[in-house]
Amino acid sequence: MTPPTARTWARRGHTPIIRVRGRSQRRFSIAALACYKQDERSRLIYRPKHHVDHKRGGRRSFTWTEYRDLLIAAHQQLGAPIVLVWDNLNVHRDCRLREFIDTHNWVTCYFLPAYAPDLNPVEGIWSLLRHSSQTNTAFTDPDHLMRALRHGLREIQYRNNLIDGCLAETGLTLATSRQQRQ
Template sequence: MALRGRLAAARGAWLVFEDEAGFSMTPPHAKTWSQRGRTPLVRVRGRSRRRISIAALTCCKTGHRSRLIYRPRHDDGRRDGRKSFSWRGYRDLLIAAHQQLGGPIVLVWDNLNVHKAADLQKFAEARDWPTIYYLPPYAPDLNPVEGIWSLLRRGWLSNVAFSTPEHLVQRIRRGLRHIQYRSELIDGCLAETGLTIRPT
């Protein structure tokens, strides 16, 4: 991590971590308070196969406020439909991040097969602003985006009975916006990986 951090700083680039997670209509369980002897109940309207995938980027750079950039992908409900991002979805996310951050990026992500798709590699090689590194296999503790998912599931999504897929999307967006505006939460997720950004 220290080597990647020095490389990003040397190039004046943003150090960007990526991960994707799926969320369903079934709410995650979390501890809560209740009166003694009264078990709290969360009523769910039945199970649904509908889900939403979110690809998120945590972005850090010395002397700048940490950023969170994300894109949702809705499941169309068809059995044969794609439920996760394609290489084009990741390409579009990287282009949007480059435009928002206004500079080169050093991207660190896992070894998902779509991340290594030939078309995505050709896209990256044809441009001078992205540099891509891969995390070791089975190393979620090195990716700060995992901390973002944990904050979301333990906070805005826990013990909520989602009435519609739109209700689920609304709660996810509300939680991610809250995190976006509080860079100290992103910094905390970065610190959990052992990565620190020094102020200038």
């Protein structure tokens, strides 16, 4: 992963060049749920994953069973029904995951329109993570990257005002107004 750069310097008239060691073939994925409930603090529930078999043609993202397990863990942690608003990632639309959601009355699922990352609060979480814990850092090994990811997510997790800000940035609200019949 090429680290995002926040600041650099060079002599006047010289273009700054930032050298980063060779690209890694290792893959990391993070699944996250930004959880909102009226009159309660916002929560962030996440699962990072290091795909160790990436070089041998293994899966490079979360499977539907891992998303299912994340939903079950979130339901247990929150102790309440879940209204899930998901983007159109192919695994989110997997028929086995849909079947799981349809057979459990504690989860309701809605999909965002295609190509609408500006309506997804979790995209704001990724932006915060990238610009906080990863800025100006060249990771020495996969464990260093994983520690930085977990640390950055933990910092966001305990600052619910950041999670609220990600929802506010979308323009969406928790309370939906119903049209009144006249």
